[in-house]
């Protein structure tokens with residue numbers, strides 16, 4: 001298919017968050033002239049998720065990923081409040097309550113939802129993934145008082161940081177023995193925890209449960225009492241609508257290295273579990289950057305009728321209490337060399353002297369340099385230390 005071709009073809013994209021929207025706009029940028037249909041179960045205009053845990057003051061407004069007028073200009077048929085309920089691969093249709101939506105190529109971009117606790121939440125508690133969840137949290141923060149956050153991962157700590165900065169009393173409860181158990185090395189996590197404690201956040205780690213109960217006014221979690229509880233204990237891919245479709249579903253939509261789940265069917269973003277060509281194994285990332293890069297990759301494949309493997313070094317950032325935390329690659333593995341200076345921090349994760357990941361606090365230039373190195377392969381510790389030396393010359397090597 002040449003760049004201007006494909007005008008008789010229809011691409012249906014299910015999910016209009018960063019992956020779905022980016023795929024739709026990238027199709028046009030790559031010269032795809034056919035029909036592009038973009039469905040989302042959510043009723044409003046597409047918005048980005050990372051702001052939900054970072055901007056929760058009463059005046060905060062959500063930035064949109066794209067204006068609906070831009071989608072119209074790009075001839076993208078955006079259909080909000082349309083949930084996909086099934087997929088018939090034989091006839092090439094997505095099933096929805098409003099009827100079947102036929103496709104030539106399908107892009108699955110349905111992302112994730114919060115992992116629920118085993119019991120229903122009391123009235124004064126909620127999860128955080130959608131605009132409605134965010135509004136509920138924002139209202140609670142505007143009322144003030146005590147906030148209990150269940151889960152000391154990125155999202156929970158970001159919300160705790162924002163709430164304590166807005167004058168709430170905040171307790172973070174987690175069954176894990178430390179914060180940021182998943183994906184951040186211990187030394188960096190300890191620094192982040194200390195920063196929270198200094199700001200007035202109470203950390204209850206190694207907790208029981210968590211079991212929430214409460215009434216219309218308050219909520220209780222493992223001995224902590226709050227006016228509102230935010231539950232953030234992980235995410236699950238939205239793939240139930242694909243049951244019985246014939247696609248392989250195992251902790252996401254299983255794809256090959258090209259992000260293809262079946263001929264003409266692709267998955268992108270948080271719901272895609274693909275053979276990451278960088279590591280040669282199945283991975284599913286829950287990172288904004290990966291979602292956007294998947295989307296551009298698949299858009300190019302569709303527009304040019306060609307495939308290529310998608311290699312991705314995971315990258316995530318988090319903003320907490322004025323600090324920017326960034327993690328690249330596979331961090332948290334056995335051997336750790338740590339340096340700090342000028343208020344910035346760098347942790348190198350290595351296995352058998354090969355660097356698998358780098359974590360930084362407030363060190364954008366280091367992060368960019370480390371990312372470039374890790375994209376090329378697993379460098380040795382010496383290679384990384386040497387390559388980063390100009391930026392780390394004032395650092396003290398801690399271990």
Ligand SMILES: Cc1cc2nc3c(=O)[nH]c(=O)nc-3n(C[C@H](O)[C@H](O)[C@H](O)COP(=O)(O)OP(=O)(O)OC[C@H]3O[C@@H](n4cnc5c(N)ncnc54)[C@H](O)[C@@H]3O)c2cc1C
Pocket residue numbers: 014015016017018019020039040041042048049050051052053082083084085109110111112113128129155238241268269270271285286287288289291315316317318319
């Ligand atoms: C509060 C929060 C903060 C975050 N902060 C960061 C951060 O700082 N840095 C970072 O790297 N990442 C962060 N992330 C992760 C990042 O936002 C996700 O990786 C990214 O949103 C994934 O994009 P996606 O398009 O794959 O899926 P999602 O953003 O999950 O979007 C999926 C879309 O599909 C729709 N959908 C679901 N099911 C259906 C259906 N059956 N039919 C139609 N539509 C459907 C949903 O309504 C939704 O719009 C954060 C996530 C959250 C929730």
